[in-house]
Amino acid sequence: MEFNPPLQSGLLLRRYKRFLTDIQLDDGQELTIHCANTGAMTGCADPGTRVWYSTSSNPKRKLPQSWEIAQSPAGHYICVNTARANQIARELIEGGAIPTLSGYDTLRPEVKYGEENSRIDFLLQDAARADCYVEVKSVTLLDERTGAGMGYFPDAVTARGAKHLRELIAMKAAGHRAVLLFMVLHSGIARVAAAAHIDPHYSQLIEQARLAGVEILCYRPHLGVQRIEPEGFIPFESNSCDPTAADKSGIG
Template identity: 60%
Template sequence: MLFDPKFEQGTLIKRYKRFLADIQLPDGSQITIHCPNTGSMRHCLFPGEKVWYSTSDNPKRKYPNTWEQAHNDVGDIIGINTGRANELAAEGIAQGVISELSGYASLRREVKYGSENSRIDLLLEDEHRPNCYIEVKSCTLLEEGQGYFPDAVTTRGQKHLRELMEMVRLGHRAVLLFVVQHSGITSVTAARHIDPDYANLLQQAAQAGVEILAYRAQLSPNSAFLAKSCPVKL
């Protein structure tokens, strides 16, 4: 995807109240921007480092600017906006980048499903094969060279794994897709040290037939796209 206009640059001062961040602009002024990330953003917050933000023309928005990307202290680019992960996944499927998910007749988003009142991120449908339910997760936690998910305890993520296992039992195809929005991450594994219940469920899901995939995003202030797959360590 191309960003038009491209993102503008600032310097991170701090993130606070979960959904807000203060940044300094090149002219020395400061603004408050929306932070579209509900996670802990562990190892993604680097005051004094570069950030990039987009601007909305919606006059009803209290904070028209949205935090999109960040630099860490060694120069990696991190995708802060978790909503971009779904867009990248859908685009990657449409363009044939995610070869494991190619060839379906249609793609729908945010479809209700499951016994726990969930919405699947992406649903692939084709009359010649079982439906494919895809849950997308944005991976940005890097520790000692390893990418991890999640960055905080996620009961919602645990629910999604149970729902995917249910879809497999019903005869459908189910996929957990990690979209890696961190240029320093080359493989993904469950963050057992943060959420052991999620790690256990991920192993159960894989054993039950849920497919676990990971694809790295190529990020810049001008564009973002899925580039290639990377290993998932279970």
Template identity: 60%
Template sequence: MIFSSPLKKATLIKRYKRFLADVILEDGTETTIYCANTGAMTGCGEQGDSIFYSTSDNKKRKYQYTWEFTLTSKNHLICVNTAKANALVAAAIEQGCIPELLGYQDCQAEVKYGEENSRIDFLLSDPTKVDCYVEVKSCTLLDERYQVGDGFFPDAVTTRGQKHLRELIEMKHQGYRSVLLFAVLHSGINNVQAADFIDKKYAALFEQAKMEGVEVICYFPDLTSYIDL
């Protein structure tokens, strides 16, 4: 479980100041909730969309509710809380749901590594294998200008993401296994590509990383299991 209690439904009015959104609760009350997403969230929340929120029991929080999912007018389900991507991937690794990452004895999260003061999302290790460095990115940008189901990352210029690609390339050079794992948190996305129309530098590094042996994996979690539609 990545939520301690069932999510509740509301109607989105608008998102603003990146971290805030105004919504109408099911009882008709209008309130402000927290949005745990620093990206552009393109297509992930339009006025009138249904959203699902969690409730915090932390009395020190200014905003009790957190926006977790969006159900769009096209019936696409999107997990907009990017902090949940790592929890979903951690559970998938533990349960053996990602075939490419099977066979490791130990999985450590947030391990310091690299020359640019980074932390790898997951370091997989086993006495019989070389260590595997796994960097997780959540993908929610659906852009069907080319074909149906095309997903892209990033949805905004990301110097942090560029740094992570450089670090993965360097770990591959050192003889380790390097993996860029896209957690696809949008039910309308079937594949993931680098968004060169948003961040050309990231897209160039992405192509370089693949050429130098960094593996790219897409993981498609079942988002419907976390909400009551």
């Protein structure tokens, strides 16, 4: 995926009211841009962070600019626009970069399904095999207290995410293929685990899903400030340690 027109940059001043971000351009001008990420954005939204934003040509938008990429103090790139996760995932699937999800005749986005009034991100279908339900989640939380490159999902309690796990478990029980695809949009994350220290219920559900046969894939694309390209898979670690244990043991 290439950003067109090219992204422009500034320094983060503040993020507020969930959707609003004030930045300072290099010429000193201040600009309010849209933030599509409604999560905690831990480690992604500290004042002074270098941000890159896109500009829409849609005249109906109140805020034409959208925050796309952040650069952490350690130099890692983070795609903070959660709307990009599905776009990137679709390009990877259709381009064959995720072989285990390739080769289906059709890919349908946002299909209604399940008993809890959900929409699956992608439904993959063909006549030769079971339907494949793919739920995409964006991972941007890096917490290295339990080891270098340790990433977690979610970064805040997620009732919606729990609902999606229940739906995937039900689809698997009904004889379909069910996949939870973590799009790892932080260049510093090298492995992923459920954030039991943030949302214990979600952590328990993801373990139930794994044991029920729901496939858990973690894919980290190569992130740049002007394009995002295929890179490869990283591991998912089940039953990972709570990072607060590092505080108790004196590790830091």
